[in-house]
Amino acid sequence: MYVSSTRADAPLARPGSGRGVGVTGNVIALGMVSLVTDISSEMVTAVMPLYLVTGLGLTMLQFGFLDGLYSGVTVFLRLVGGHLADRFAARKPVAVVGYGMSAVAKLGLPLVGASVPGIGAVLAADRAGKGLRTAPRDALISLSGTPEAQGRAFGVHRALDTVGAFTGPLVAFTILAAVGTAYDAVFVVSFCVGMVAVAMLVLFVRDHRDPQEHRPGWRDGARLLRDRPYRRLCVVAAVLGLVTVSDAFVYLLLQHRLEIRPHWFPLLPLGTAGVYLVLALPLGRLADRIGRRRVFLAGHGALLAAYLFLGGPLGGVPLLLTVLALHGVFYAATDGVLSAAVGARLPAAGRAGGMAVVQTGQAVGRFASSMVFGALWTAWGPATAIRVLAVALAVALFGSTLALAGRRVRATRPTEVHDVR
Amino acid sequence: MSVDIDADAPVRPVVTRRRVLVFALVLVLLAGVAIGYTVYAVRREDDRLYGGAGTAPGGPPLSLVGAPRLLFRSTESGPGYGRLATVAAADPGGPRTVGERSCDRVYAAGGTAVCLATEGGLTRTPVALVLDANLRQVRRIELAGTPNRARVSASGRMASWTVFVYGDSYASMTFSTRTSILDTRTGELTANLEDFTTTRDGKELKSPDRNFWGVTFTADDNTFYATLSTNTTGRTYLVRGDLAARTMTVLRENVECPSLSPDGTRLVFKKKVSQSTRNPWRLHVLDLATMRETPLAETHSVDDQAIWIDDHTVGYALPTGSGAAGDVWSVPADGGGAPARLVVGGFSPAPLR
Numbered sequence: 064m065y066v067s068s069t070r071a072d073a074p075l076a077r078p079g080s081g082r083g084v085g086v087t088g089n090v091i092a093l094g095m096v097s098l099v100t101d102i103s104s105e106m107v108t109a110v111m112p113l114y115l116v117t118g119l120g121l122t123m124l125q126f127g128f129l130d131g132l133y134s135g136v137t138v139f140l141r142l143v144g145g146h147l148a149d150r151f152a153a154r155k156p157v158a159v160v161g162y163g164m165s166a167v168a169k170l171g172l173p174l175v176g177a178s179v180p181g182i183g184a185v186l187a188a189d190r191a192g193k194g195l196r197t198a199p200r201d202a203l204i205s206l207s208g209t210p211e212a213q214g215r216a217f218g219v220h221r222a223l224d225t226v227g228a229f230t231g232p233l234v235a236f237t238i239l240a241a242v243g244t245a246y247d248a249v250f251v252v253s254f255c256v257g258m259v260a261v262a263m264l265v266l267f268v269r270d271h272r273d274p275q276e277h278r279p280g281w282r283d284g285a286r287l288l289r290d291r292p293y294r295r296l297c298v299v300a301a302v303l304g305l306v307t308v309s310d311a312f313v314y315l316l317l318q319h320r321l322e323i324r325p326h327w328f329p330l331l332p333l334g335t336a337g338v339y340l341v342l343a344l345p346l347g348r349l350a351d352r353i354g355r356r357r358v359f360l361a362g363h364g365a366l367l368a369a370y371l372f373l374g375g376p377l378g379g380v381p382l383l384l385t386v387l388a389l390h391g392v393f394y395a396a397t398d399g400v401l402s403a404a405v406g407a408r409l410p411a412a413g414r415a416g417g418m419a420v421v422q423t424g425q426a427v428g429r430f431a432s433s434m435v436f437g438a439l440w441t442a443w444g445p446a447t448a449i450r451v452l453a454v455a456l457a458v459a460l461f462g463s464t465l466a467l468a469g470r471r472v473r474a475t476r477p478t479e480v481h482d483v484r
Numbered sequence: 485m486s487v488d489i490d491a492d493a494p495v496r497p498v499v500t501r502r503r504v505l506v507f508a509l510v511l512v513l514l515a516g517v518a519i520g521y522t523v524y525a526v527r528r529e530d531d532r533l534y535g536g537a538g539t540a541p542g543g544p545p546l547s548l549v550g551a552p553r554l555l556f557r558s559t560e561s562g563p564g565y566g567r568l569a570t571v572a573a574a575d576p577g578g579p580r581t582v583g584e585r586s587c588d589r590v591y592a593a594g595g596t597a598v599c600l601a602t603e604g605g606l607t608r609t610p611v612a613l614v615l616d617a618n619l620r621q622v623r624r625i626e627l628a629g630t631p632n633r634a635r636v637s638a639s640g641r642m643a644s645w646t647v648f649v650y651g652d653s654y655a656s657m658t659f660s661t662r663t664s665i666l667d668t669r670t671g672e673l674t675a676n677l678e679d680f681t682t683t684r685d686g687k688e689l690k691s692p693d694r695n696f697w698g699v700t701f702t703a704d705d706n707t708f709y710a711t712l713s714t715n716t717t718g719r720t721y722l723v724r725g726d727l728a729a730r731t732m733t734v735l736r737e738n739v740e741c742p743s744l745s746p747d748g749t750r751l752v753f754k755k756k757v758s759q760s761t762r763n764p765w766r767l768h769v770l771d772l773a774t775m776r777e778t779p780l781a782e783t784h785s786v787d788d789q790a791i792w793i794d795d796h797t798v799g800y801a802l803p804t805g806s807g808a809a810g811d812v813w814s815v816p817a818d819g820g821g822a823p824a825r826l827v828v829g830g831f832s833p834a835p836l837r
Contacts, residue, residue: 088499179762238522239608244533245525255518262510266503315692441691 089207090216092267093200094223096260100162101224103257104189105231106249107169110239114172114246115182138426140194145419148199154415155203155270161196162264165189166257173247198419205406205414206271213407214355217399218347225340229333271411287417293408296356297421299463300401303363304428306456308370308436308449310335313390316373319445321383331387338391339398346395347403355404356467362396363460365389370453374446401425538562538829539569539582546570546583548592548617553836554793555592558582559810560829568599568619570836573793576812576826585619588631589832591791594640596668597834600631600647612645614668625673628662633741633789634832637701641669642727644699644708661695663710665727677732680725682712684734696723696732698741698789702748709742709751720756722770739770741789743798745817749773752780752790752798752817767800769817778819792817793835801831 148157168189175181201217208216234256235249242248288294314331317323323331350358369389372382402418409417432452439448538560548555552573558564564582568590571580587599588610597615602608610627612634629647636643646663665674674680677696682689691714699710706728712721722739725732740754749772754765763785769778780798790800798817801810812827827833 236608242522242526243529245522245529248522248525251521251525252518255514258514259511262507262514266507266510267499312692437692444690445692 087207087216089268090204090219091223092263093204093207094220096162096264096268097200097220097224098227098230099256099260099263100165101227102231102234103166103169103253103260105228106235106238106253106256107172109232109235110246110249114249137190137194138423138430140191141198141419141423141426142416144195145198145202145416148202148415149413152412153270154199154206155264155268157199157415158196158203159261159264161192161194161199162257162261164192164195166192166254166261168192169250169254169257172250198422199415201402201406201418201422202415203268203270205402205409205418206411210407212351213403214347214350214358214400215344216347217403217406218344218395221347221395221399222340222343225336225343228336229340287409287413287420290408293405293417293421295466296401296405296408297424299466300421301424301428302459303456303463304425305432306452306459307363307366307429307432308452309429309433310390312433312436312440313369313373313386316445316449317383317386320373320378323383334383334387335390335394338388339394342392342395343399346392347399350396350400350403355400355407358396359400359404360460360464360467362393362400363456363463365396366393367453367456367460369393370449370456374450374453533561533565534563536561536565539564539580541567541582541584543581546581546585546619548595548597548619548836550836554799554812554827554833555590555597555836556812556827556830556833557587557590558829559831569830571827573835577828580827583619585615587613587832589634591634591636591832591834592836593636593638593834596636596640596643598634598636598643598645600627600634600645602631610647612643612664612666614643614666622668623666623671625664625666632661633663633698635699635701635743635789637705638703638746639705641667641705642701642708643668644701646697646699660693661697663696663699665699665708667727674727674730677710677725680730680732682723682732682734684721689734698743699725700742700744700751700789702744709744711740711742713740722751722753736770736775740765742770743790743792745792745795747795750817752792754786754788754790755779767798767815769798769819780815780817780819781821782813782815782823784823791833791835799826799833799835801833 144157144161148154165188168185171185171188172182175185204216204220205213238249238252288297310332313335317331346358346362366389369386372386372389377385401421405418405421406414436448436452439451442448443451538558540563546555546568553570554573554576555568555570558567558569558580566586566588567582568585568587569580569582572578585599587601589600591598592615595617597619599613599615600610601613602610610629610631612625612627612631613621614623614625616622627645627647629649631645631647633646634644643666644663646661649660649662662675663677665677666672677699678694682694689712693714695713697711697713699708701708706726708725708727710723710725710732712723712732712734713719720738720740721734722736722742723732723734738755739751740756742751742753744751751770751772753768753770755768755777756764757766758764765785765787767780767782767786767790769780770776771778782800784802786800786802788800788802790798793799793814796817797814799812799814802813803810810829810831811825812830812833813823814826815821815823
């Protein structure tokens with residue numbers, strides 16, 4: 064089936080040629096959409112504290128509380144987005160709605176003014192858009208690459224995405240310097256930038272054309288879970304999510320150990336992101352070559368090493384650099400790679416829903432892990448908490464390796480990929 | 485658009501000349517909207533803040549010593565917007581003297597002032613400036629977030645400030661606070677109160693998400709009061725701290741932004757009286773000997789660390805409803821009387837005795 068791909072499709076560099084990026088322009092286009100969207104959203108994130116406190120005279124204490132109420136929205140909407148995209152073979156339209164919703168939400172901020180429920184509702188809409196678009200977008204990325212090149216497709220996308228996360232704050236501060244206290248200008252510019260991304264998506268990204276009349280329903284989604292390797296991947300992702308400490312805690316632990324000066328603290332996530340940016344594509348390519356599950360598991364090995372360093376005797380700058388590097392490796396080896404591993408297993412018509420299920424499982428696991436880790440920290444202190452989690456991760460990793468061992472299915476067997484129908 | 489694409493083939497993007505042209509048009513249109521609106525908004529803000537007929541900087545230079553006055557940040561629309569200003573304590577509604585220095589928040593006592601300000605163009609660094617009695621800069625400390633509270637001990641020796649920090653949020657958008665204390669005599673800086681040992685009912689509190697803010701010092705320049713909160717419970721507590729011992733003890737629940745009276749017997753503070761997001765707080769006075777609370781006559785929700793104008797009167801800022809503008813008000817500390825507007829177009833008051 065995939066023989067035709069090399070004829071009809073013209074990747075920027077042919078997969079397997081060993082040189083070049085080796086992904087289709089569709090992936091680049093999707094990556095650019097994410098990049099520009101990140102600039103748009105980072106602008107708002109950067110001005111929010113000043114806007115709320117200085118501009119509106121609000122307290123962030125109330126705001127933080129309100130915000131927490133909406134955090135659960137995205138997890139649910141991710142499943143909805145995935146399902147709708149499959150159901151109506153409408154990955155691109157659902158993604159457009161998601162991206163559009165987040166862009167339009169930016170205009171809501173100046174409109175609701177100082178109303179705390181209003182601001183909460185706008186942020187909920189923004190986040191709902193993010194929830195809706197993620198699974199259809201990842202399905203599009205997956206369908207835009209050959210099965211052998213899933214890893215590099217996601218690697219390229221995630222690298223471009225991270226460039227946006229780096230650029231966004233810079234753009235935001237440039238605009239802020241120009242506008243002073245005219246915060247609504249930042250929101251309007253953010254809306255315009257967001258709409259550029261939507262235009263790129265509408266004009267340049269092409270949806271996959273589904274041949275069959277059959278429209279997958281919820282039941283087909285459940286049937287996907289009968290595919291044993293896919294099911295194992297879902298369970299492994301959720302279980303490993305359950306022993307993955309949230310980023311905030313990693314940085315808090317570093318701060319706790321190293322007494323990092325406060326104004327350096329916001330730079331810690333950039334360390335992780337920098338390593339991620341550099342390694343996303345190489346590790347994606349490596350995953351295509353030696354096996355995505357293997358790289359996914361190895362990524363969690365890097366995370367385990369980071370835990371051990373955090374709970375170990377090493378200190379100072381070496382600890383800081385080692386942990387941030389390992390944390391970046393963990394993301395580069397797991398984030399896009401998981402989607403690549405899943406994408407290669409799923410039929411085209413059920414790809415968005417299938418991606419949503421595995422990502423949701425992982426997200427729920429990580430959410431639970433944050434709560435548990437917070438409680439452990441409170442009860443036993445940070446050092447013991449991270450050591451306990453290291454042991455749990457080691458056990459989970461061992462079990463996951465057993466569960467996935469010997470079941471590395473070569474993605475180039477399309478018959479197996481499609482037999483779910 | 486071609487239709488000869490295989491159903492299962494990886495998808496190519498559609499980059500036709502027409503689409504590129506449409507995209508260029510969209511880009512120009514959106515850029516026009518963005519630039520046009522920015523120019524409009526900047527002009528509007530400039531006009532709102534600096535276009536009025538408020539007092540311009542000038543006259544005798546501001547100083548922290550001399551006749552009793554009220555120091556504050558002027559928020560009158562005009563050339564003096566955002567700058568430090570004073571009015572006579574006996575006639576707070578009278579003419580104001582506006583200085584050259586701009587601060588987002590200020591407090592002064594005993595010949596020392598703390599000015600929390602934002603410096604620079606592109607990078608916009610929030611800083612805490614320690615100023616001497618002639619408002620000359622003695623020390624500059626870069627801050628990690630948005631300035632929120634500032635206080636100086638009565639002797640002028642100890643200074644404290646609180647900033648909101650966004651980076652280490654536990655949920656995606658929540659904030660945390662960082663409170664620092666500076667000994668201006670020795671130069672020793674306690675960067676983060678979270679490093680102190682905090683006990684409640686004899687047990688050490690270790691929750692990683694505890695936040696402190698709103699310090700107020702006693703006359704010995706070592707004991708202080710402050711607010712403790714944890715994100716998980718959302719509750720606030722009054723703590724009493726010992727700077728030398730680096731410890732804090734929880735005294736009471738539901739006390740925010742305490743401020744100690746000049747005679748050291750009472751605290752005025754924000755008490756949460758409603759879950760409403762519009763009017764959550766009411767000013768109360770806590771008698772430290774009896775631990776009795778008295779609600780004050782101000783019924784508006786006050787989100788400020790109040791000050792003591794004298795032993796019988798507290799002062800605070802209230803927003804006027806439009807953006808950053810505010811007025812300074814006062815109310816009797818015994819729960820009687822009625823609020824009175826002291827300064828129109830002022831924020832972050834500090835009494836100069």
